[in-house]
Amino acid sequence: MSDPVIDEVRFDAHGLIPAIAQQHDTGEVLMLAWMNAEALAETRATGRVCYYSRSRQALWRKGESSGQVQHLVELRLDCDGDSLLLLVNQTGVACHTGRRSCFYRAERQEELVEIAAPQISPETLYGAE
Amino acid sequence: MSDPVIDEVRFDAHGLIPAIAQQHDTGEVLMLAWMNAEALAETRATGRVCYYSRSRQALWRKGESSGQVQHLVELRLDCDGDSLLLLVNQTGVACHTGRRSCFYRAERQEELVEIAAPQISPETLYGAE
Numbered sequence: 121m122s123d124p125v126i127d128e129v130r131f132d133a134h135g136l137i138p139a140i141a142q143q144h145d146t147g148e149v150l151m152l153a154w155m156n157a158e159a160l161a162e163t164r165a166t167g168r169v170c171y172y173s174r175s176r177q178a179l180w181r182k183g184e185s186s187g188q189v190q191h192l193v194e195l196r197l198d199c200d201g202d203s204l205l206l207l208v209n210q211t212g213v214a215c216h217t218g219r220r221s222c223f224y225r226a227e228r229q230e231e232l233v234e235i236a237a238p239q240i241s242p243e244t245l246y247g248a249e
Numbered sequence: 250m251s252d253p254v255i256d257e258v259r260f261d262a263h264g265l266i267p268a269i270a271q272q273h274d275t276g277e278v279l280m281l282a283w284m285n286a287e288a289l290a291e292t293r294a295t296g297r298v299c300y301y302s303r304s305r306q307a308l309w310r311k312g313e314s315s316g317q318v319q320h321l322v323e324l325r326l327d328c329d330g331d332s333l334l335l336l337v338n339q340t341g342v343a344c345h346t347g348r349r350s351c352f353y354r355a356e357r358q359e360e361l362v363e364i365a366a367p368q369i370s371p372e373t374l375y376g377a378e
Contacts (some may be wrong), residue, residue, distance in 0.1 A: 123359075124359065124360050124361055125356050125359065125360070125361055128354070128361055134288075138267050138281060140278060140281060142276075142278055144263070145275070147275070147276025147277070149269060149271055149278065149334055151327065151332075152267060152269060152327065152332040164356070165371055194355050194356065195355065195356040196352040196353075196354060196355045196356075196364075197352070197354045197355075197356075198280065198281065198351040198352050198354075199250070199344050199345065199346050199348075199351045199354075200252060200351070202261040202283040203280075203351075205278055206354040215328050216328065217328055219328075221307055221378070222325050222327040222328045222329070222332075223332075223334040224321050224325075224328070225257070225325060225326045225327075225328075226322065226324065226325045226326075227254050227293070227325075227326075229323040230252075230253065230254065230328060231253050231254070232253055232254055235325075
C-alpha cells in the first residue's frame with residue numbers, strides 16, 4: 121500500500137532523516153535527532169515520538185527511561201523531503217542534561233555561554249546509578 | 250589558535266553539521282541545511298548565513314542569487330555539539346518555492362497537505378530562464 125507521507129520522505133544513505141522537535145505552542149526548538157522508517161512509523165502510529173539512536177543503533181522511545189515524553193501534535197516535511205519538523209508537546213525537559221532545550225549554549229563575544237540552567241538533575245531523570 | 254566555539258562543534262564523517270534556521274522574533278522554523286567548517290567560519294565572520302550545498306558540493310551563500318538573505322542574530326549549539334540552531338533575521342522567504350518556510354507540508358488525516366502558499370514566484374526569485 122502506498123503511503124502519501126512516506127512516499128515523499130527521502131531518507132539518507134543510512135536510512136535516516138533529521139527531525140527537529142519544536143514545542144508546538146511556544147515555538148521553542150527543543151532538539152534535533154534522527155529517525156529511520158521504523159521510528160517514523162511508530163511515531164505516526166502511536167502519537168508518541170520515537171527516534172533512532174545512532175550511538176545505540178536502536179529505536180529510542182523519547183522519555184522511556186526519563187519519563188520526559190514528547191507527544192506529536194503535527195508532523196511537517198520540508199520542500200526537499202529530507203528533513204522533518206515535529207510539533208510536539210514536551211513533558212518536562214527535552215535535554216538529558218535536565219534543560220528544557222538541548223540548544224542551551226550560545227555564542228557571545230566569540231565564547232560559548234550557557235543561557236539556560238537545568239530544571240531537574242540528570243540523577244533525578246535517570247536514577248543515580 | 251584555539252576557538253572556544255569550534256572546539257565544541259562536532260562535524261560528522263563528511264565534515265558537516267546540520268543547522269536549523271529559526272526566525273529570531275517569531276520562532277518560526279524556516280529550514281534545515283548543512284554547514285562545513287568553512288561555511289560556519291564565514292557565517293560567524295560576516296554575520297550572513299552561509300551553508301554548504303551537498304548537491305552542488307560548494308559553499309551556498311544564502312540569498313546570493315535570490316536576494317533572500319539570512320542575517321545571523323545568534324548561534325546556538327546543542328548538548329552533544331552535533332547540531333546548530335541559527336537564530337536569524339530572514340529577508341523575504343527562506344524556501345526556493347517562494348514560501349516563507351521550507352516546512353510547508355503537514356500531515357493531516359494521513360495525507361500531506363500544503364499549509365502555506367508561495368509569497369513570491371520562483372521565477373521572480375531566480376529569474377525566468
